[in-house]
Amino acid sequence: MPNFITHEDWLAILPLLIVGGGALVVLLVDLVWPKHAPRYVSLAIGIAVLLVAGTFAATTYGRSYNAFNGGFMLGGFAVVFQEIIVVSAMFSLALFATFGRADRMAGITALMLWSTSGAMLMAGAANLMTIFLGLELLSLALYCLCGLADRPASQESALKYLILSSTASGFLLFGMALLFGATGSVTLASLALPALISNPLYWLGGGFFLIGIAFKLSLMPFHVWSPDVYEGAPLPVTAFMSVVTKAGTLAVFARFAYVVPNGHALLLPFFIIAGISMIGGNLAMLAQTDLKRLLAYSGVAQAGYMVAALAGASALGIRYAIYYLGAYMFMNLGAFAVVALLSTDREEGAQIAAFRGLAQRRPGLAAAMSFFLLALAGFPPTAGFLGKILILSANVNAGFAWLAVLLIAGTAISLYAYFKVIRLMYDRHELPGPTVGTRAPLAYAGVALCVIFVLAMTFYPLTPSNVLPLAK
Amino acid sequence: MALMLILLPIVAGCALFALPRGERLWSRVIGCAVAAATFAVPFLCDDAGGAFSVRWLSRPFTASLHFAWSGVSLWLVLLLALCTFCAIVATNVAQTRTLIALLLLLEGTMMGVFTARDILAFALFWDLMLLPPFFALVEWGTHRETAWRFLIYNFSGGLTLLLATAAFGILSGSTDVIGSTHQFAGSWAPWIFAGFAFAFAVKTPLWPLHTWMPATYADSPPPMVAVISAVQSKAGLYGFIVIGLPFLRTAMADWRGLIVALALVSLLYGAFVALTQTDTKRIVAYSSLSHLGLIVLAIASFNPIALQGAVVYIVAHGLFSAALFLILGYMEEREETRSISKLGGLGANNPKLGGAFTIAALAALGLPGLAGFAGEIVILTGVFKAGYIWPALITLVPIVIASAYMLRLLQDAINGPMIATLPQRRDLTFAEALAVAPLLAALLFIGIYPHAILTAVLR
Numbered sequence: 001m002p003n004f005i006t007h008e009d010w011l012a013i014l015p016l017l018i019v020g021g022g023a024l025v026v027l028l029v030d031l032v033w034p035k036h037a038p039r040y041v042s043l044a045i046g047i048a049v050l051l052v053a054g055t056f057a058a059t060t061y062g063r064s065y066n067a068f069n070g071g072f073m074l075g076g077f078a079v080v081f082q083e084i085i086v087v088s089a090m091f092s093l094a095l096f097a098t099f100g101r102a103d104r105m106a107g108i109t110a111l112m113l114w115s116t117s118g119a120m121l122m123a124g125a126a127n128l129m130t131i132f133l134g135l136e137l138l139s140l141a142l143y144c145l146c147g148l149a150d151r152p153a154s155q156e157s158a159l160k161y162l163i164l165s166s167t168a169s170g171f172l173l174f175g176m177a178l179l180f181g182a183t184g185s186v187t188l189a190s191l192a193l194p195a196l197i198s199n200p201l202y203w204l205g206g207g208f209f210l211i212g213i214a215f216k217l218s219l220m221p222f223h224v225w226s227p228d229v230y231e232g233a234p235l236p237v238t239a240f241m242s243v244v245t246k247a248g249t250l251a252v253f254a255r256f257a258y259v260v261p262n263g264h265a266l267l268l269p270f271f272i273i274a275g276i277s278m279i280g281g282n283l284a285m286l287a288q289t290d291l292k293r294l295l296a297y298s299g300v301a302q303a304g305y306m307v308a309a310l311a312g313a314s315a316l317g318i319r320y321a322i323y324y325l326g327a328y329m330f331m332n333l334g335a336f337a338v339v340a341l342l343s344t345d346r347e348e349g350a351q352i353a354a355f356r357g358l359a360q361r362r363p364g365l366a367a368a369m370s371f372f373l374l375a376l377a378g379f380p381p382t383a384g385f386l387g388k389i390l391i392l393s394a395n396v397n398a399g400f401a402w403l404a405v406l407l408i409a410g411t412a413i414s415l416y417a418y419f420k421v422i423r424l425m426y427d428r429h430e431l432p433g434p435t436v437g438t439r440a441p442l443a444y445a446g447v448a449l450c451v452i453f454v455l456a457m458t459f460y461p462l463t464p465s466n467v468l469p470l471a472k
Numbered sequence: 473m474a475l476m477l478i479l480l481p482i483v484a485g486c487a488l489f490a491l492p493r494g495e496r497l498w499s500r501v502i503g504c505a506v507a508a509a510t511f512a513v514p515f516l517c518d519d520a521g522g523a524f525s526v527r528w529l530s531r532p533f534t535a536s537l538h539f540a541w542s543g544v545s546l547w548l549v550l551l552l553a554l555c556t557f558c559a560i561v562a563t564n565v566a567q568t569r570t571l572i573a574l575l576l577l578l579e580g581t582m583m584g585v586f587t588a589r590d591i592l593a594f595a596l597f598w599d600l601m602l603l604p605p606f607f608a609l610v611e612w613g614t615h616r617e618t619a620w621r622f623l624i625y626n627f628s629g630g631l632t633l634l635l636a637t638a639a640f641g642i643l644s645g646s647t648d649v650i651g652s653t654h655q656f657a658g659s660w661a662p663w664i665f666a667g668f669a670f671a672f673a674v675k676t677p678l679w680p681l682h683t684w685m686p687a688t689y690a691d692s693p694p695p696m697v698a699v700i701s702a703v704q705s706k707a708g709l710y711g712f713i714v715i716g717l718p719f720l721r722t723a724m725a726d727w728r729g730l731i732v733a734l735a736l737v738s739l740l741y742g743a744f745v746a747l748t749q750t751d752t753k754r755i756v757a758y759s760s761l762s763h764l765g766l767i768v769l770a771i772a773s774f775n776p777i778a779l780q781g782a783v784v785y786i787v788a789h790g791l792f793s794a795a796l797f798l799i800l801g802y803m804e805e806r807e808e809t810r811s812i813s814k815l816g817g818l819g820a821n822n823p824k825l826g827g828a829f830t831i832a833a834l835a836a837l838g839l840p841g842l843a844g845f846a847g848e849i850v851i852l853t854g855v856f857k858a859g860y861i862w863p864a865l866i867t868l869v870p871i872v873i874a875s876a877y878m879l880r881l882l883q884d885a886i887n888g889p890m891i892a893t894l895p896q897r898r899d900l901t902f903a904e905a906l907a908v909a910p911l912l913a914a915l916l917f918i919g920i921y922p923h924a925i926l927t928a929v930l931r
Contacts, residue, residue: 316532363489378634379603380596385634389592392638393532404638408631415627416620419606423619426610459537461529 005068012067012074013124015057015082016117022049023113030106039102046093046109050116054086057120066126070187073126077467080322081123081251084329085244089116091333091450092240094442095340099236100148108148112240115141122248128176128186131252135172135216138248139165142241146233157232164225165215172212178205194261206266209256214270216249217303218296220277227288230296235348238292239336242299243329250306250325255469258313271311275403277304278410285417291339291350294417295332298376301410302328308407309391312398319467320390327375327383327457334450335372338365341444342437358425362437366425368447375454377418378411383457390461473522474539477510477549477583478597481556485576488569495569503560503572507579511553514546521546521587525648528592533641536648538589544713547787547925548586552579552703554910555794559695561907562798564805570611571693578604578699585707591647591715595637598671598707599630605692605700613691618684625684629671636667640719649719656719665723668715669731675708676764678731679738689757690810694801697753701760702794706786709764712771713779724772731772736866738765743870746877752803752810755881756796759836762870763789769863770851778854780926785847787925788835788918792844795832795911799825802904803885806897812881817890824900826886828908835915837878838871843915846922 010017026045030037057079064075093112100108118137125131143165147158176186182201183190196202211222218226230238257267281300288294306328309321339350342358342365359366375382388411395404484506488499513522521540529535541549556579560572581604584597602623609619641647643664644656656664674681689697716724724731742762749755767789770782802825803818804810819826835842848871856864900908918925 374603380599385596385599389595389634389638390532392635393642396639396642397532401639404635408635412624412628412631415624419620419623423610426607428611459528 008065009067009072012060012065013072013121015053015060015086016120018053018056019049019086019113019117019120022046022053023110023117025049026106026109026113036103037106039097039105042105042109043093043096046113047090049113050086050090050093053120054083054090057082057086068130070189071127071130072121072124074124077251077254077318077322077469078124080464080467081247082120084247084322084326085116085119085123088243088247088329088333089113089240091337091446092236094446095236095239095337097442098340098344098438098440099234104148108145111141111145115145115240116244119244119248123251125252126188126255128180128188132169132173132176134248135169135252138245139169142237142245145237145240146229148237149232149234151232153232154234155232157229160225160232161229168212168215168222171208171215175205175208175210175212179209181205188255188259191256192259192261197261203266206260210267210270213249213253213256214273217246217253217307218300219273219303219307220280220300221273223277223281223300226300227293227296230292230299231290231350235292235336235340235343235350238295239333239340242295242332242336246299246303246306247325247329250303250321251469253307254310254318254321257310258318258469271308271400271403274304274307274311275406277301278308278406279413282410282414282417285414288417289352291352291355291421292348294352294421295335298414298417299332301414302332302376304410305388305391305407308400308403309394311395311400311403314394314398315468317394317398318469319464320387320394322464322467323383323390323457323461324387326462327387327454330450330453330457331372331375331382331384334447334454335369335376337443337446337450338369338372340438341365341440341447344438352421352424355421355424357427360428365447368451369425370422371451371454373418373422377415381455381458383454383461386458386461473513473517473524474541474587475524476522477513477541477587478539478580480510480580481506481576481583482580485573485580488573488576491569493567493569496564499569499572500560500563503563503576504557506576507553507557507560510579510583511550511557514541514549523589525589528590533644534646534648535592535641536590537593538648539584539587539593540589540651541587542651544710544783545586547783548703548706548710549583551706551787551790552582552586552699554914555699555702555790558794558798558907558911559698562802562901562903563695565612565693565695567611571608571695574604574608575695575699578696578704582703582707586710589648589650591637591640591650594650594711594715595630595633598633599627601704601707602626602630605688605696605704608692608696609688612693612696615687615691618687618691621684622688625674625681629674632667633671636664636671639664639667650714654719655721657722661720661723662726665716665720665727668711668720669724669727672708672711672716673734675711676705676768677708677738677761678734678765678768679741679761682738682742682761685761686754686757689760689797690751690753694797694804698794698797698801701757701797702790705760705764706790709767709771709782709786712768713782717771717774717779725774728772728774732769732860732863735765735768735772736863738762739769739867739870743873743877747873747880750812752800752812752815752881752885753797755812755877756793756800756836759874759877760789760793762874763836766848766851766867766870769860769867770855773855773858773860775854775858777857778851781847781850781852781854784843784918784922784925785851788843788847788915791911791915791918792832792835792842795828795908795915796836798907798911799829799832802900803829807894812884814891814894815885816888816894817886818894819886820890821896822899824905828900828905828912829886830882831912831915832908833878833882835919837875841916841919843918843922846919850922850926
């Protein structure tokens with residue numbers, strides 16, 4: 001095995017180098033600009049950097065390359081996850097147009113970019129070290145971003161996230177150490193040895209590893225951080241976290257799930273947790289009064305759906321998980337963009353009561369919000385509907401019909417929670433809430449784009465082939 | 473062309489929201505024009521039911537956006553277009569524009585259900601058709617829970633339908649099967665059928681899944697309830713006919729005893745409860761439960777004659793229940809009450825209203841010469857022929873009771889002494905008469921010439 005690094009290796013991680021380096025450019029521009037760089041300059045550089053990185057990553061689609069001695073895999077699903085991460089980072093950055101202090105915008109943009117590069121690293125990570133590196137890069141930047149707003153809740157959320165997430169990282173790292181002990185290697189490919197089944201270290205290490213993953217995916221018993229953190233963090237950061245953290249972690253989980261021997265026995269508890277998330281996340285949604293918390297619990301359930309798609313590690317399952325993740329990205333970011341349009345930096349309009357009578361004040365926004373909530377609930381003709389049916393069929397096909405039944409039950413429960421908001425917007429008996437909010441053109445464009453994509457994905461279901469989570 | 477049936481009302485419905493909020497005249501004109509156009513579409517195009525097909529999914533099972541009409545679905549398409557037209561002509565509520573837009577959206581989505589040749593497309597429009605009534609209940613309903621009850625019951629049905637569709641697709645490889653002779657059997661078949669049947673039974677509704685229905689019918693604005701009771705409730709029966717009978721025949725046969733029992737209970741229960749109600753809309757709502765039970769019985773008897781009768785009765789029930797609910801709506805608008813104890817003697821000063829209501833009520837109780845009788849007699853013949861002698865005999869009881877509650881309604885509201893406290897308002901306006909006349913004419917036509925529909929089923 002050649003033990004040196006070629007330029008090919010650097011080329012493989014060029015997209016994330018662009019993103020990481022772009023962050024430095026943003027900071028430099030801010031430095032040389034008299035006083036501070038204006039808000040739009042930082043954001044424009046950030047979005048441009050992401051566009052370049054996204055375009056470059058797209059050119060590697062279908063190319064298979066094993067960089068850094070199996071530390072980073074090009075090919076398979078890596079590029080699809082990277083695109084999802086880049087697109088959602090762009091959306092979230094665009095939402096910053098009306099949030100946060102202008103003089104901090106360069107720092108915010110840089111942190112977002114670093115966080116994005118961490119998630120992109122996770123998308124291609126194929127050994128335990130790069131997984132951890134990516135995860136920490138993602139999380140460290142997020143800790144800072146969560147505490148950005150000048151509200152006590154924001155600082156509280158940052159601290160909570162730091163403590164709980166570090167604990168989870170501890171579990172993950174411990175699991176990795178045990179897995180290393182079992183195999184003597186850090187590459188995921190070495191986990192494929194069937195002989196491992198008789199090794200208790202493998203079971204213990206795998207268990208700890210999965211607990212860490214479940215925490216980052218906010219699956220049900222490990223989800224308690226997510227509503228509090230989502231509620232306190234500034235809105236664009238919440239939007240970013242809700243998709244990017246899930247995307248990066250789902251990529252890691254998929255790579256792990258498709259490689260371990262005797263996956264059924266080790267992963268079965270994980271799929272049970274996914275089932276619990278579908279029911280519990282949707283049940284908890286019923287009691288929420290804050291939309292960010294509601295979307296946090298919705299995210300718990302949706303993560304459950306995505307993990308469920310992977311049950312049985314079928315070739316179709318991963319495609320549908322990716323499809324659903326893409327759909328979830330647009331539905332979720334669209335909903336956050338609507339909330340952003342109803343908020344000012346001082347006052348986030350995320351209280352569900354703020355949606356009262358919205359249809360009379362801003363009918364277009366009310367219609368868009370209803371559309372996204374319907375999509376999250378799985379109503380046709382949205383990508384949420386098709387995504388659910390694809391996951392259901394993958395489950396039935398893989399012999400996990402019980403997960404399909406749980407999915408249906410969870411969806412039935414979620415209906416009331418989503419429709420509560422929709423009804424509040426349209427009910428003429430409700431007194432209209434106060435009219436706050438902005439009319440940022442960027443956020444409007446985001447809402448429109450999300451609507452178009454959610455609709456288009458229904459009738460042109462792009463489920464990219466050639467997306468198996470390679471590990472060798 | 474089948475796509476026109478779906479897209480035209482949906483696009484027009486969305487476009488109506490661009491009109492000013494309080495608009496009345498133009499939204500009615502546009503709504504009527506669109507409904508009339510959709511009624512004309514099947515006559516304009518004769519080639520293979522206006523088939524339209526585009527591949528949608530190729531994995532994990534093949535599915536197409538495939539739409540066409542034939543046989544039963546053609547009659548439901550015509551019924552839907554007619555009922556939508558009649559509901560829109562004289563719509564007069566607060567926010568008329570919004571209601572007409574919702575009616576058009578309802579028409580478009582239900583056209584999707586009735587013309588879908590693919591079960592996945594069928595499921596898509598099935599869920600979609602639940603939204604307009606929900607928003608109508610939110611906007612015009614008087615009770616908060618009604619909208620929830622409607623949505624949660626029906627969408628739960630939609631979800632089991634979705635699960636059954638996914639399982640059906642995976643196990644048979646394709647959902648593009650409606651209208652083909654594909655048979656599906658195996659150890660999963662009874663459960664897949666149960667998933668479909670639950671959705672259909674909620675929508676129809678069958679006892680004991682009917683509890684959302686009376687409240688929804690009583691609380692919705694009359695034009696909306698006319699379309700829901702006349703056509704949307706038929707979506708479940710249509711599902712039994714085009715999905716249950718052909719593909720899951722053996723599985724349906726396994727559940728047959730239960731279906732027949734529930735149908736008989738619905739028949740009797742609906743009829744007896746209708747006797748005790750005092751709210752005019754609820755009387756007709758429970759009578760619907762009873763009549764639809766008869767149709768389910770006919771379908772579950774697996775007899776071709778009974779099936780023909782079922783289709784005739786589906787159309788007949790659509791016509792008379794639309795007419796009844798529309799007229800009850802006009803009555804409520806005039807007298808500001810729905811209680812039969814407060815109504816009385818309306819016929820004396822409102823001959824047109826009284827006459828129209830009498831014809832519709834007589835059709836509902838099965839007077840020979842009107843469409844209801846034609847359906848009932850064919851169904852009874854078929855059920856009897858299929859060997860269900862006792863059920864056929866039991867069926868006679870609610871048919872007799874139907875005369876009792878319909879005549880009671882007629883007696884208390886239209887005939888009898890005039891009540892002094894009741895405001896005297898004018899008779900049916902031209903628009904209102906125009907709304908009811910086509911329904912009554914169609915009732916008479918099918919009553920005299922049911923052959924038109926009977927042959928359609930055989931094709």
